[in-house]
Amino acid sequence: MDGDEGGLPRRRRIAPWQIAALYAVLAIVLAALGFGGLWRDLSLLPEPPASRWASLVTALPAAATVLLRRRAPRLGLGLAAGIFLADALTVGGLVPLLVVLELLHAVILRLAQRQRAAVLSWGIAVLVAVALSIQALLGDVQLTVLIALQLGALFGTTYWYANSVAQSRELVALYRQRATDLARLTELDRAAAVRDERERMASELHDIVAGHVAAVAIRSEAALSLHGPAHPSAAASAAAPAPATRAEDAHPERSALRAVRDSSLQAHEALRTMIAVLRDDPAAPAAAPLGRAQLPGLVAEARRSGLSVELHDGVSSALPAAVDQRVGRIVQEGLANSAKHDSGATVAVHVALRGGGVHVRVVSRGGRALDDAGLRGNGLGLRGLAEGVGAIGGRFRAGPVGSAWEVVAWLPLPESEPGGCRPAGRGAVLGDERA
Incomplete structure (x- = not known):
């Protein structure tokens, strides 16, 4: 029996021909040796065939x-x-029985687990029916039990071996798929960590550095306004149309303030x-912003990964x-x-309006953890969500x-937000920046 199906590494395929x-060849050799009449007691012929080559009448079609x-x-x-049944009731050769076992092995390899269990049940039923038929034909209990045990051992061994090979191939395919999924999840986790780190850096630049730089520009502009027309020397300079270089030479502090403001x-x-570059996703520059419109796509992708997901968007x-x-990011x-x-796991996603805002809830029940150290979360995703939600005054x-x-x-x-739930400065700036 060759190993032409499944997910195991193959050596060299043996063609069916x-x-x-x-x-x-085996049938011809056995016929030449006169090896036949195995089922002579079941034969319906009045006399055994005279020629030793008679077994080829059923053996060669069985081989075909x-x-x-x-x-x-x-x-x-x-x-x-069918050929084996005809052979057992006539010449009683060996090759038709071997061919039946060969093809039974090939059939079992292609069946799913439940189908293989059904084949076992049907095989037992057929074996019992054959034993009852032999008993009715021969009337010899001992011979019937002996033949039934022989057939049961042959078919049982074939089924056990084919079922073991099929299970091993299913396990190999399962582990390969699991390794592929783990590698994909690890890559997604790494990409999410990089994205969250870029977002954190962008937030720090926006909230700290950019704010201070903007404050410098605003204060320098305010200083220029205060030292504008109300300043005596500035009024005199404005009355006399002197060149700009001479005016700035007369008031070097204004020139310095303008330089500070411009810089x-x-x-x-x-x-x-720089903030826009950090917040841009280099892996998908042309992708649409993630939002409620993309929730069905996220749910479909989660279902393909093995989750049972229900979406309730109110x-x-x-x-x-x-x-x-x-x-969209939370979901x-x-x-x-x-x-x-x-x-x-079974996951329920709820999106609804509640308390002057949007309430998002993702609940996961059941399932099993993928026991792999490379997939243990580092908390960056949830921490980034908490910071982002808090930035706009959410919970x-x-x-x-x-x-x-x-x-x-x-x-x-x-x-329609509740009073005091959203920071007046930082939340609004973040919302404007991302919009």
């Missing part, structure tokens, strides 16, 4: 059915079984460009860009964590609730 030729081993193994098995504005513009109106993007992170830490929580894992966020809507 080669196997058929081997069985044909091996040609169907790959393209139509079930058809080949049915034909071989601050240039630095602020450079920082804005928001019918459009959301502000900053809130909409954070909703994306929740589903990614479920796929990574709760493989096969965020993630953690176990009973036997489930829950990610919950509330994002205020600018037009």
Whole structure:
């Protein structure tokens, strides 16, 4: 029996015609040696065949059915079984029985686990029916039991071996798929960590450095305004149309303030460009911003990874860009964590309007963790979500609730947010910057 199916490494394939030729040669050799009459007690012929070559009448057609081993193994098995039955009731050769075992092995290799169990049940039923038929034909209990045990041992051994090979191939395919999934999840986790670090750097530049640089520009502009027309020397300079160079020579402090203001504005513009570069995703520069419109796609991708996901989106109106993007980011992170830490879990995603804002809830129940040290989270994703939600005055929580894992966020809507829940400065700047 060759190993032409499955996921195991193959040595050298043996073509079906080669196997058929081997069985044909075996049949000729056995016929030449006079090896026949194995089932003489079951023969319906009044006398044994006179010629030793009579067994080839059934042996060669049985060998020919091996040609169907790959393209139509079930058809080949049915034909071989019929030939074996005719052989057992006439000449009683060996090759038809071997061919039936060969094709039975090929059929079992192609069946799923449940189908293989069904074949075992049917095989036992057929064996019992054959034993009862032999008993009715011969009337000899001892001979019936002996033949039934022989056939049961042959078919049972063939089934056990083929089932073991099929299970090993399924395990190999499963481990290969698992390794592929783990590598993909590890890459996604690494990309998410890099993205979160870039976002953190962009936030620090925006909130600290850019703010101070902007403050320098504003204060220098204010100083120039204070020392404008109200300044006596400035008024005199304005009355006399002197060249700009002479006016600045007369008031070097104004020239210095203008230089400070211009340099601050240039630095602020450079920082804005740097922040935009850090917040851009280099892996998908042309991708649309993540939001509620992408939730069905996220759910479909999660289902393909083995999760059972239900989406309940109760928001019918459009959301502000900053809130909409954070909703998509929260759902994306929740589903990614479920796929990574709760493989096969049931996940419910709820998006609704509540308390003057948008309430997002991702609940994961059941599933099993993928036991791999490379996939253990570092918390950057959830920490980044918490910082982003807090930046616009929202609330965020993630953690176990009973036997489930829950990610919950509330994002205020600018037009109807509760008083005092959103920082007046930082939250508004972040929202404007991302919009």
